[in-house]
Amino acid sequence: MNIQNNIEKKLLDHFEPAHLEVINESFMHNVPDGAETHFKVVLVTPKFSGERLINRHRAVNAVLKDELANEIHALALHTYTDEEWHSLYGEAPDSPRCLGGMHRQAS
Structure with missing residues (x-):
C-alpha cells in the first residue's frame, strides 16, 4: 500500500469524514x-x-504519527x-433526475 492510500485509510477509519481529500504535492518540491x-x-x-483548530x-x-x-x-x-x-463552499448540487437513458421505451 502506498503512503497516500495509507493516509486515506487511516483518516477514513478514525474520523468517518463527510469529505476527504489527500493530495500528494511532492511533485512541487525537490524530491x-x-x-x-x-x-x-x-x-x-x-x-x-467544538474543537479548536490546534x-x-x-x-x-x-x-498519522508513524x-x-x-x-x-x-x-x-x-x-x-x-x-x-458548507458555509465556505456550499453544497454540491443535486444530480438531475434520470429520464430513463438506455431503458427509455421507443415511441
Whole structure:
C-alpha cells in the first residue's frame, strides 16, 4: 500500500469524514519522481465540532504519527466541521433526475 492510500485509510477509519481529500504535492518540491513526502489533507467531519483548530490538527497528527515520523516531510491540514465546509463552499448540487437513458421505451 502506498503512503497516500495509507493516509486515506487511516483518516477514513478514525474520523468517518463527510469529505476527504489527500493530495500528494511532492511533485512541487525537490524530491525524486514518484515521491510521497508532501501532502495536503482536506478533512471534513462532525468530530471536529467544538474543537479548536490546534486540537483538530493534533488529532490528525496523532492518527498519522508513524507516517510523520518516518515518511512524510510536510503535511498541510485543512480541517472543517460540516457546517464550516458548507458555509465556505456550499453544497454540491443535486444530480438531475434520470429520464430513463438506455431503458427509455421507443415511441
